[in-house]
Amino acid sequence: MGIMTRHGRTWGMSGETPVIKASMLRGGYNVLSVVTSEGEMNYSIKDGTVNGKRYIGFLGELIAGRKRPLIVLADHATFHHSKQVRDYVRAHRSQLRVFFLPKRAPEYNPDEQVWNEVKNNRIGKQPVKNKEDLKTRLTSALDSLKQNTQRITSFFHLPDTQYAEGVA
Numbered sequence: 001m002g003i004m005t006r007h008g009r010t011w012g013m014s015g016e017t018p019v020i021k022a023s024m025l026r027g028g029y030n031v032l033s034v035v036t037s038e039g040e041m042n043y044s045i046k047d048g049t050v051n052g053k054r055y056i057g058f059l060g061e062l063i064a065g066r067k068r069p070l071i072v073l074a075d076h077a078t079f080h081h082s083k084q085v086r087d088y089v090r091a092h093r094s095q096l097r098v099f100f101l102p103k104r105a106p107e108y109n110p111d112e113q114v115w116n117e118v119k120n121n122r123i124g125k126q127p128v129k130n131k132e133d134l135k136t137r138l139t140s141a142l143d144s145l146k147q148n149t150q151r152i153t154s155f156f157h158l159p160d161t162q163y164a165e166g167v168a
Contacts, residue, residue, distance in 0.1 A: 027131040029138065032058045033114050034072065037156045037165045039149025041114065043142050045135060052082035059088065063095040071167055072098045075109055110164050113155035117145060 012018030030050040033043040106112040122141040156165045
């Protein structure tokens with residue numbers, strides 16, 4: 001999730017071209033998230049690149065104290081396939097199972113709906129002052145969504161994600 005200029009349409013006075021000032025700020029955060037068909041959501045906001053080591057840390061937090069194995073439906077992000085991650089998953093196979101979704105098919109990933117919700121319905125069109133403001137808004141949006149278990153379970157009722165309803 002990053003700071004960037006968004007282009008869109010606006011209204012203006014007849015005969016005048018409206019001008020909207022845009023900041024040239026850049027920057028952002030990498031966010032890992034996971035949702036379950038029971039309406040649970042966990043996330044981790046990181047400054048900098050997400051790599052195998054960070055992903056393993058996130059997985060470790062997710063499986064800690066679980067009584068049943070965690071089933072993860074993953075996309076094809078490079079860090080999901082790293083040797084480090086494969087070794088970790090193999091070493092924790094009694095607690096963790098990872099299945100890969102088809103390439104270039106985000107519509108099959110219920111977790112992608114988190115980003116659809118955050119970007120399109122929560123903070124995507126709000127002006128952001130700086131990177132810290134982005135983090136504050138992002139945290140607030142994700143915490144709010146995390147409390148809305150009914151909305152999260154709805155991510156598993158879409159035509160392309162119903163298959164995962166009893167899985168994740």
